[in-house]
Amino acid sequence: MTVSGKRAKPPRRAGRPSGDEQDLRRHLLDAALGQFARTGIAATSLRAIATEAGVTPAMLHYYFGDKARLLHAVIDERLLPALAPLRAQLERAGNDPPALTEAFVRGISDVVAGHPWLPTLWVREVLCEGGALREVLFDRAVPGVPQLLAQRFAAAQAHGQLNPALDPRLLVVSLVGLTLFPAAGAPIWRRAFDAEALGPEAMLEHTLALLGQGVGTPKRGEPA
Amino acid sequence: MTVSGKRAKPPRRAGRPSGDEQDLRRHLLDAALGQFARTGIAATSLRAIATEAGVTPAMLHYYFGDKARLLHAVIDERLLPALAPLRAQLERAGNDPPALTEAFVRGISDVVAGHPWLPTLWVREVLCEGGALREVLFDRAVPGVPQLLAQRFAAAQAHGQLNPALDPRLLVVSLVGLTLFPAAGAPIWRRAFDAEALGPEAMLEHTLALLGQGVGTPKRGEPA
DNA sequence: ATAAATTAATTGATCATTTAATTATTTGCA
DNA sequence: TGCAAATAATTAAATGATCAATTAATTTAT
Numbered sequence: 001m002t003v004s005g006k007r008a009k010p011p012r013r014a015g016r017p018s019g020d021e022q023d024l025r026r027h028l029l030d031a032a033l034g035q036f037a038r039t040g041i042a043a044t045s046l047r048a049i050a051t052e053a054g055v056t057p058a059m060l061h062y063y064f065g066d067k068a069r070l071l072h073a074v075i076d077e078r079l080l081p082a083l084a085p086l087r088a089q090l091e092r093a094g095n096d097p098p099a100l101t102e103a104f105v106r107g108i109s110d111v112v113a114g115h116p117w118l119p120t121l122w123v124r125e126v127l128c129e130g131g132a133l134r135e136v137l138f139d140r141a142v143p144g145v146p147q148l149l150a151q152r153f154a155a156a157q158a159h160g161q162l163n164p165a166l167d168p169r170l171l172v173v174s175l176v177g178l179t180l181f182p183a184a185g186a187p188i189w190r191r192a193f194d195a196e197a198l199g200p201e202a203m204l205e206h207t208l209a210l211l212g213q214g215v216g217t218p219k220r221g222e223p224a
Numbered sequence: 225m226t227v228s229g230k231r232a233k234p235p236r237r238a239g240r241p242s243g244d245e246q247d248l249r250r251h252l253l254d255a256a257l258g259q260f261a262r263t264g265i266a267a268t269s270l271r272a273i274a275t276e277a278g279v280t281p282a283m284l285h286y287y288f289g290d291k292a293r294l295l296h297a298v299i300d301e302r303l304l305p306a307l308a309p310l311r312a313q314l315e316r317a318g319n320d321p322p323a324l325t326e327a328f329v330r331g332i333s334d335v336v337a338g339h340p341w342l343p344t345l346w347v348r349e350v351l352c353e354g355g356a357l358r359e360v361l362f363d364r365a366v367p368g369v370p371q372l373l374a375q376r377f378a379a380a381q382a383h384g385q386l387n388p389a390l391d392p393r394l395l396v397v398s399l400v401g402l403t404l405f406p407a408a409g410a411p412i413w414r415r416a417f418d419a420e421a422l423g424p425e426a427m428l429e430h431t432l433a434l435l436g437q438g439v440g441t442p443k444r445g446e447p448a
Numbered sequence: 449a450t451a452a453a454t455t456a457a458t459t460g461a462t463c464a465t466t467t468a469a470t471t472a473t474t475t476g477c478a
Numbered sequence: 479t480g481c482a483a484a485t486a487a488t489t490a491a492a493t494g495a496t497c498a499a500t501t502a503a504t505t506t507a508t
Binding site: 269290 | 466467469470471
């Protein structure tokens with residue numbers, strides 16, 4: 001492909017830039033985010049990102065090094081900043097479980113309204129074992145919430161109510177999925193919440209009950 | 225990797241089996257389903273499936289031809305049969321929208337109770353544009369439901385309530401996600417349904433409202 | 449002021465690796 | 479032996495990653 005004009009920006013010719021070095025970098029970041037959100041991280045090749053951005057694959061290496069660092073740049077400069085308002089809301093909620101749950105449900109609804117690609121990416125990627133985004137979404141996306149849920153999870157597990165093989169951090173996925181899947185607006189859970197049909201405690205209870213049978217995937221033995 | 229012993233079945237040496245030719249085929253099918261459900265279809269290599277099954281990749285070619293046909297075998301012999309009870313329930317509901325919706329919500333809850341890997345696979349794969357399972361899940365998994373929703377979608381669209389760029393078939397994903405995400409048991413929507421807090425019509429309305437802002441992913445221009 | 453040198457940005461081609469897919473060969477049982 | 483089952487070895491395509499060469503903006507020297 002030549003330097004023909006399907007790129008968004010005016011054809012940047014080679015040479016030292018006039019001061020907007022970071023502009024193309026942001027463009028590449030957005031192209032990567034779009035491709036990741038649309039077709040999944042594992043399924044997107046650097047070539048696909050480069051083609052969408054109207055550059056050669058080598059540019060991605062020039063700006064980001066390798067695919068892992070490109071992904072981390074997307075995480076640090078797109079995903080986590082998008083979640084920043086939610087984290088602030090969680091911060092204000094402190095350590096009170098009901099307040100934290102309420103902050104999560106309300107906050108994520110608001111965040112997603114401005115970033116409709118977020119839940120699709122979140123839900124899809126955290127559901128892939130060994131996925132590159134998994135740990136980030138577990139530990140850095142909404143700090144505090146997984147730990148809170150893990151405590152309650154442990155308690156429920158002690159009473160033999162839960163599948164022992166279940167990762168408690170997946171509880172957050174359940175909250176995301178139930179709260180705003182797949183897009184935005186006024187999700188049913190949020191509505192029920194607002195209508196006092198369910199309080200924060202009840203929502204946690206329901207989530208735990210939901211996962212009582214485990215987020216099962218067939219194992220080695222005799223699955224189906 | 226050699227044929228060392230992390231396999232589930234006893235080491236099958238070469239040679240004619242004692243009559244269980246289809247046994248290994250089913251074993252491979254289950255291994256493929258498990259890997260697909262656990263790490264995603266696009267991210268799983270035939271090597272991973274073969275390793276999990278304790279055979280060489282050539283066996284997959286021997287029994288299924290190529291990856292696409294292996295996937296179709298998984299669909300036809302695992303995914304769609306798992307959904308058969310749900311389809312029967314939809315059949316009985318006829319063409320009445322509320323009855324169809326109720327049958328869908330109740331039926332899929334029951335189906336997933338016996339196949340906990342189903343919603344994870346469904347939700348993750350249908351969320352990948354260009355994913356191999358997308359059309360199957362759209363058109364063959366729950367025939368009739370997407371069409372029903374598409375009609376209501378068109379009506380809502382005519383009133384300017386919905387994002388024109390939205391694929392109406394994604395409404396089913398919303399139903400799946402809201403009904404039983406991520407696993408099984410007594411999902412909150414089902415509970416609300418049983419408690420008469422929400423009728424079938426209200427559920428449809430909520431789903432439409434949910435999707436009002438679109439399942440957006442960033443496009444070429446200036447996304448973030 | 450103009451030309452040369454410098455430096456950053458970008459390209460096209462290419463490397464090694466991995467993957468899917470195929471072929472050839474061996475194994476064991478009837 | 480004959481034949482199906484399974485493996486090992488092979489091929490072709492795609493992917494991530496790298497490289498030398500090219501281009502032009504900026505700086506430096508004259």
